[in-house]
Amino acid sequence: MGNNHSSSSRVNRHNNGTMRLKNKKSKQQLMEREEHKESAKSRFHLPKNDQDIDRMQLQHFLFKHIWNDENYSSPIEQILKSGDCKVLDAGCGPGAWLLEMSTQHPLTRFFGVDIAAVFPSEIKPTNLNFHQCDINRGLPFKDNYFDFVRMSLMATSLKTDQWVNVIRELVRVLKPGGHLELIERELQVYNAGPHFTFMIKNIMSFKNSNDLNVYITNQIPLIFSSIPSLTGIQTDFRMVPIGPLGGQSGLIYGDLLDMYFTNKLGDILPKFMNITEREYLNLWDRCQSEFNIYATTVKLFRFWAQKVVVNNDDDEEDYNDNNIEEGVGNDDQLEN
Numbered sequence: 001m002g003n004n005h006s007s008s009s010r011v012n013r014h015n016n017g018t019m020r021l022k023n024k025k026s027k028q029q030l031m032e033r034e035e036h037k038e039s040a041k042s043r044f045h046l047p048k049n050d051q052d053i054d055r056m057q058l059q060h061f062l063f064k065h066i067w068n069d070e071n072y073s074s075p076i077e078q079i080l081k082s083g084d085c086k087v088l089d090a091g092c093g094p095g096a097w098l099l100e101m102s103t104q105h106p107l108t109r110f111f112g113v114d115i116a117a118v119f120p121s122e123i124k125p126t127n128l129n130f131h132q133c134d135i136n137r138g139l140p141f142k143d144n145y146f147d148f149v150r151m152s153l154m155a156t157s158l159k160t161d162q163w164v165n166v167i168r169e170l171v172r173v174l175k176p177g178g179h180l181e182l183i184e185r186e187l188q189v190y191n192a193g194p195h196f197t198f199m200i201k202n203i204m205s206f207k208n209s210n211d212l213n214v215y216i217t218n219q220i221p222l223i224f225s226s227i228p229s230l231t232g233i234q235t236d237f238r239m240v241p242i243g244p245l246g247g248q249s250g251l252i253y254g255d256l257l258d259m260y261f262t263n264k265l266g267d268i269l270p271k272f273m274n275i276t277e278r279e280y281l282n283l284w285d286r287c288q289s290e291f292n293i294y295a296t297t298v299k300l301f302r303f304w305a306q307k308v309v310v311n312n313d314d315d316e317e318d319y320n321d322n323n324i325e326e327g328v329g330n331d332d333q334l335e336n
């Protein structure tokens with residue numbers, strides 16, 4: 001008995017030890033997983049991986065196609081051919097728009113900035129330069145430098161309180177007479193089924209909880225009108241279909257959303273919704289089935305305006321005066 005008891009105690013002690021070890025290990029694994037998810041959440045505004053970068057590139061071609069194959073709406077055709085034109089794409093990502101435009105307009109000089117160096121560093125046209133910088137800390141260019149400035153799909157990158165300053169910074173580097181163009185998609189969806197409506201509602205709450213402004217698209221014209229040096233404000237939009245009922249474009253956008261929901265959001269949204277990844281993927285499957293029944297769409301907007309020609313420098317005095325010479329911009333120089 002005694003032996004049995006002691007051997008069973010040993011077994012128990014051993015088992016308890018293993019259990020403690022297992023508990024410790026799974027607790028540690030859990031903590032690591034939580035840390036990974038937290039850091040995934042805090043890096044949500046950055047491109048996640050190669051698939052996410054591919055998604056952005058494909059999306060550029062789809063959105064251009066939906067816009068009658070036009071890469072811009074501002075009246076810049078003539079200046080692009082002039083041989084004395086400079087263009088900036090802020091938050092350019094992998095640079096699909098810039099690569100295409102710089103190839104089509106060899107006389108114009110193109111510049112792209114992004115906080116993440118996901119743009120090509122070597123294989124690119126010679127009239128195209130990229131700089132890594134945080135747009136919230138000011139752009140590494142002189143005042144009144146560009147003829148055309150664009151910024152596309154930054155709604156998940158800029159926090160609510162950053163938008164006005166960023167747009168002012170874009171206006172600062174724009175020449176009087178030059179054009180500013182912003183491209184954003186509404187987060188609201190039209191004619192969605194119940195599961196996709198539920199999913200979008202959760203994405204909105206998730207973005208809200210990350211200080212992102214889920215209604216920024218509709219507020220851009222108001223921000224433009226609050227900047228005295230912008231005039232001729234214009235808005236246009238296109239409906240982007242999702243799924244087979246939207247033809248080829250709908251199928252492609254359905255695939256892009258599949259990449260977005262399973263890859264980009266796949267590890268953070270289930271946690272936010274307090275469901276398992278399997279439950280989340282089941283929910284996404286149901287959303288996809290709904291695209292066969294509901295002709296769901298989203299609205300893609302373009303906003304553009306011209307910077308007024310001013311006779312004195314007063315108009316610029318409020319803007320960030322942290323000017324840096326052309327072509328030398330990077331984070332280090334911004335800190336100096």
Ligand SMILES: C[S@@+](CC[C@H](N)C(=O)[O-])C[C@H]1O[C@@H](n2cnc3c(N)ncnc32)[C@H](O)[C@@H]1O
Nearest residue numbers: 056091092093114115116134135136152153157
């Ligand atoms: C959704 S992607 C859009 C990329 C591209 N403009 C497009 O339309 O496909 C947002 C981009 O903004 C960049 N970004 C996020 N925060 C930024 C910041 N503070 N300064 C500069 N770029 C930023 C990200 O790295 C990412 O490449």
